[in-house]
Amino acid sequence: MITNKQILIFKHSADTLYNAKDYTSSTILYFKTLFAVQDILLLKKIGESPKDHTMRFGKLKVHFPDLFQELDLEFDTYRDTYSKIIDKATCERIKRIVENDIKKYQIKE
Numbered sequence: 001m002i003t004n005k006q007i008l009i010f011k012h013s014a015d016t017l018y019n020a021k022d023y024t025s026s027t028i029l030y031f032k033t034l035f036a037v038q039d040i041l042l043l044k045k046i047g048e049s050p051k052d053h054t055m056r057f058g059k060l061k062v063h064f065p066d067l068f069q070e071l072d073l074e075f076d077t078y079r080d081t082y083s084k085i086i087d088k089a090t091c092e093r094i095k096r097i098v099e100n101d102i103k104k105y106q107i108k109e
Contacts, residue, residue, distance in 0.1 A: 010032050013029050014026045023088050023091035024084075024086040026091055027081050030095050030097075033098050033102075038060060042059050045063050045064075
């Protein structure tokens, strides 16, 4: 089960890679953080977290439409991390989304 502490560890690791200018790896970890935030919110609201991206999309669409839309807009970026080098601007965009969600949903230890 995902915890706030794990989310903050993922975020810290992403920040470390961002500071090292490894934007592709940091973007991957920012997405991992984003998925973890979404999963913990779903767990708290409906008592279960998704087992895969398809399930995550479906549950977000019903229970957190704003998060669904956010993820839907950026999912191609996530897929790009598997085959492309991610630039700083793209990484910063994902980083801002993650930071906003952590703040909005009060993810703290």
